[in-house]
Amino acid sequence: MKDFWHRFRANKGGIVGLVLLAAIVAVALLAPMLFPGNPWKMVARPFVPPFEGMKFPLGTDTVGRNVAAGLAYGGRVSLLVGLVSTLAALLIGIPVGALAGYFGGRIDDLLMRVTEFFQTVPSFALAIVIVAIFQPSVVSITLAIGIVSWPPVARLVRGEVMSLRQREYIEAAILQGLSTPAIILRQILPNAVSPIIVMASLMVASAILLESSLSFLGLGDPNLMSWGYMIGAARTVIRQAWWLSLFPGVAIVLTVLALNLIGESLNDALNPRLSRRRS
Amino acid sequence: MKRILAAVVASFLAVAPALADPVAGGRANVVIQPEPPSLMLGLVQNAPAQQVAGNIYEGLLRYDTKLNPMPSLAKSWEVSDDGLTYTFHLQHGVKWHDGQPFSADDVVFSADVFLRKTHPRFRAVLDHVESITAPDADTVVFRLKSPFGPFLNSFEVGSMPIVPKHIYEGTDFATNPANNTPIGTGPFKFAEWVKGSYIKLVKNPDYWDQGKPYLDEVYWHVIPDAASRAVAYETGQVDILPAGSIENFDIDRVKELPDTCITQSGWEFFGPQSWVWLNNRQGPTASKEFRQAIMYALDREFIRDSLFNGLGQIPNGPFAGSTRYNDTDLKPWPYDPKKAKELVKASGYKGEVLKLVPMPYGETWMRLAEVIKQNLADVGIKVEIVSTDVAGWNQHLSDWDFDLSTTYLYQYGDPALGVSRSYVSGNIKKGSPWNNVEGYSNPKVDALFDKGAGTVDPAERKAAYDEVQKILVDDVPNAWLLDMGMPTISRCSVKDLVTTGIGLNDGFKNAWIQK
Numbered sequence: 001m002k003d004f005w006h007r008f009r010a011n012k013g014g015i016v017g018l019v020l021l022a023a024i025v026a027v028a029l030l031a032p033m034l035f036p037g038n039p040w041k042m043v044a045r046p047f048v049p050p051f052e053g054m055k056f057p058l059g060t061d062t063v064g065r066n067v068a069a070g071l072a073y074g075g076r077v078s079l080l081v082g083l084v085s086t087l088a089a090l091l092i093g094i095p096v097g098a099l100a101g102y103f104g105g106r107i108d109d110l111l112m113r114v115t116e117f118f119q120t121v122p123s124f125a126l127a128i129v130i131v132a133i134f135q136p137s138v139v140s141i142t143l144a145i146g147i148v149s150w151p152p153v154a155r156l157v158r159g160e161v162m163s164l165r166q167r168e169y170i171e172a173a174i175l176q177g178l179s180t181p182a183i184i185l186r187q188i189l190p191n192a193v194s195p196i197i198v199m200a201s202l203m204v205a206s207a208i209l210l211e212s213s214l215s216f217l218g219l220g221d222p223n224l225m226s227w228g229y230m231i232g233a234a235r236t237v238i239r240q241a242w243w244l245s246l247f248p249g250v251a252i253v254l255t256v257l258a259l260n261l262i263g264e265s266l267n268d269a270l271n272p273r274l275s276r277r278r279s
Numbered sequence: 280m281k282r283i284l285a286a287v288v289a290s291f292l293a294v295a296p297a298l299a300d301p302v303a304g305g306r307a308n309v310v311i312q313p314e315p316p317s318l319m320l321g322l323v324q325n326a327p328a329q330q331v332a333g334n335i336y337e338g339l340l341r342y343d344t345k346l347n348p349m350p351s352l353a354k355s356w357e358v359s360d361d362g363l364t365y366t367f368h369l370q371h372g373v374k375w376h377d378g379q380p381f382s383a384d385d386v387v388f389s390a391d392v393f394l395r396k397t398h399p400r401f402r403a404v405l406d407h408v409e410s411i412t413a414p415d416a417d418t419v420v421f422r423l424k425s426p427f428g429p430f431l432n433s434f435e436v437g438s439m440p441i442v443p444k445h446i447y448e449g450t451d452f453a454t455n456p457a458n459n460t461p462i463g464t465g466p467f468k469f470a471e472w473v474k475g476s477y478i479k480l481v482k483n484p485d486y487w488d489q490g491k492p493y494l495d496e497v498y499w500h501v502i503p504d505a506a507s508r509a510v511a512y513e514t515g516q517v518d519i520l521p522a523g524s525i526e527n528f529d530i531d532r533v534k535e536l537p538d539t540c541i542t543q544s545g546w547e548f549f550g551p552q553s554w555v556w557l558n559n560r561q562g563p564t565a566s567k568e569f570r571q572a573i574m575y576a577l578d579r580e581f582i583r584d585s586l587f588n589g590l591g592q593i594p595n596g597p598f599a600g601s602t603r604y605n606d607t608d609l610k611p612w613p614y615d616p617k618k619a620k621e622l623v624k625a626s627g628y629k630g631e632v633l634k635l636v637p638m639p640y641g642e643t644w645m646r647l648a649e650v651i652k653q654n655l656a657d658v659g660i661k662v663e664i665v666s667t668d669v670a671g672w673n674q675h676l677s678d679w680d681f682d683l684s685t686t687y688l689y690q691y692g693d694p695a696l697g698v699s700r701s702y703v704s705g706n707i708k709k710g711s712p713w714n715n716v717e718g719y720s721n722p723k724v725d726a727l728f729d730k731g732a733g734t735v736d737p738a739e740r741k742a743a744y745d746e747v748q749k750i751l752v753d754d755v756p757n758a759w760l761l762d763m764g765m766p767t768i769s770r771c772s773v774k775d776l777v778t779t780g781i782g783l784n785d786g787f788k789n790a791w792i793q794k
Contacts, residue, residue: 042650062528063581063586135665222637222648222649222665236642
């Protein structure tokens with residue numbers, strides 16, 4: 001563990017990412033305390049420009065809602081959707097990949113055809129269709145993002161499992177008479193976990209982007225403030241009120257950047273041989 | 280000295296209009312949004328079709344901005360004392376665009392045969408008509424079964440366009456190839472339509488109203504994106520932006536451009552009014568106190584000022600301000616959240632979550648739903664927004680699957696044409712998003728609306744409608760939001776563009792461009 005931390009720290013970007021993410025998570029968690037009430041509340045006249053007073057540091061939007069409050073509450077939605085949808089994608093992707101990689105043959109063929117089917121449909125278009133069918137809500141959006149983002153997980157896990165399956169220690173385990181589920185869960189997956197973690201951290205970032213894009217197109221949960229919604233709503237007034245699009249845009253960029261930096265560092269820390277080769 | 284100066288100024292002001300004599304020539308460039316499906320006004324009457332084809336076809340009458348009838352194809356008309364016989368005397372020497380003479384037979388054919396088959400709104404008017412005859416080539420007589428108050432309001436070009444009998448008689452109207460090259464009697468002739476790009480109309484040199492029109496040609500430009508339409512105006516590609524062609528939020532910026540005039544006139548005949556449907560059948564909105572609470576809770580001035588750019592009027596009830604017989608003594612419900620809270624409590628509301636299905640007509644309407652939700656949250660009413668597309672919204676309303684929903688509807692200048700349909704119990708029918716969707720049922724209101732429609736005596740009509748407005752305003756079957764302002768933006772050098780109650784729809788007859 002100490003070794004891991006040492007290697008993680010070696011990459012400065014990772015530390016920056018970690019600090020950024022911690023700050024964003026803190027603001028999101030503290031939103032109800034920083035901005036009591038709800039972010040939809042119309043608190044001042046519309047279109048108060050930013051930096052004009054301490055009361056509304058980031059200004060107000062088309063109907064007089066506090067942009068800063070929207071950002072804080074929007075962060076909750078973005079992070080929550082990013083996290084939960086990634087978990088959902090892992091829950092689908094890992095079993096599919098593990099089964100395909102371990103058993104091979106016909107099971108592999110079948111599972112991989114299904115995976116390819118999902119991979120060939122453009123993921124964003126599929127997400128739009130799923131959300132439109134089930135009516136936009138935080139549940140349908142999370143589900144849709146999970147459904148469109150599991151195939152890469154399945155392919156990664158399959159590859160890892162396939163190569164581990166050939167190792168002697170697995171053959172030894174089989175000879176010892178360990179049951180198949182026990183071998184997959186206790187012997188193989190723990191050894192495949194590092195690339196999965198790296199991938200998951202990047203998936204959270206792309207899930208946040210996907211959620212923002214859906215909200216931007218008006219397919220967000222209409223009852224939850226989110227960054228994508230804020231930009232989508234600001235689009236029509238971009239010439240009058242630049243700050244309405246800029247601040248949520250910056251929030252998305254920083255969050256995604258932070259997650260990518262962390263992912264990079266995790267990769268260095270978890271795959272020491274790879275990173276040493278590079279340096 | 281002061282007096283002399285005042286006199287000079289006064290004489291200058293008096294002379295100023297006289298300086299503005301119309302000059303002939305020039306071209307108008309107009310935005311049309313969306314592109315109409317067809318210009319055959321007898322078949323298609325949606326807003327963009329009316330805007331273009333209203334200058335190709337004509338009705339028997341036009342209406343000024345106070346909705347008084349003015350001559351068009353009919354130069355004069357008489358109504359019998361019993362209100363059952365309407366006699367129209369037609370203009371002489373009118374020719375169709377293909378040179379054929381126009382006569383009373385065309386009017387009878389249009390009303391009795393063509394529009395009866397193709398025009399649902401006019402068919403409803405025809406239900407009151409017993410016979411339509413042409414005693415001679417210049418006279419048309421409508422006999423009614425019983426008096427119908429708004430009958431004289433039914434002859435505008437979009438409600439009753441006159442189509443050529445010699446082209447359509449005995450053919451299948453919908454598939455007649457002549458539909459692609461519409462032939463009317465109007466001031467402009469159809470010239471060219473490049474789909475997705477522009478529609479071109481040219482001056483009708485044989486127009487019956489001597490000297491008109493002044494313009495040589497009118498181009499209607501099809502520009503699918505709202506931002507691009509605003510840019511097209513800024514760069515001078517177009518000179519006229521009809522209402523609804525640019526985003527609400529852009530209006531403030533565009534109207535400040537040099538040589539730019541804006542008017543809200545020209546929509547009096549349609550009188551679009553926006554409201555929140557309240558489901559009167561079930562849930563908390565079935566209670567009158569609760570509906571009154573909603574009316575108190577909505578900050579309609581804020582809605583108008585921040586979402587609709589301050590355009591439009593706060594209505595005092597179900598009759599739009601421009602609709603006949605609006606009881607001007609009625610005051611609009613004030614914004615009073617405190618009273619709203621008390622009424623919510625009195626209604627026995629237990630915190631049920633209301634389902635708000637917003638009309639998905641663009642950004643402004645989504646913001647409106649959010650403001651309504653917040654206004655209601657402020658007085659303790661919980662609302663959840665259900666977002667859906669246009670088809671889904673229609674479905675929710677048609678199936679009565681909503682607690683609250685936003686909409687706007689035209690009133691066509693007369694309560695019997697455009698108001699009663701949303702409040703009489705005979706109009707409670709599943710399957711349409713435009714009838715009595717809220718399910719309000721009050722025999723007294725039904726009787727009063729019947730009484731108002733069934734007479735031509737203005738005093739009797741006013742008495743009935745005054746009473747019905749008092750009842751409805753107290754019952755709050757729907758929460759009225761806004762008599763919508765419909766701004767037409769144009770270069771100030773385009774004169775006399777909006778002179779009637781339907782504005783651009785027949786506006787190019789009088790329009791001219793100052794050199």
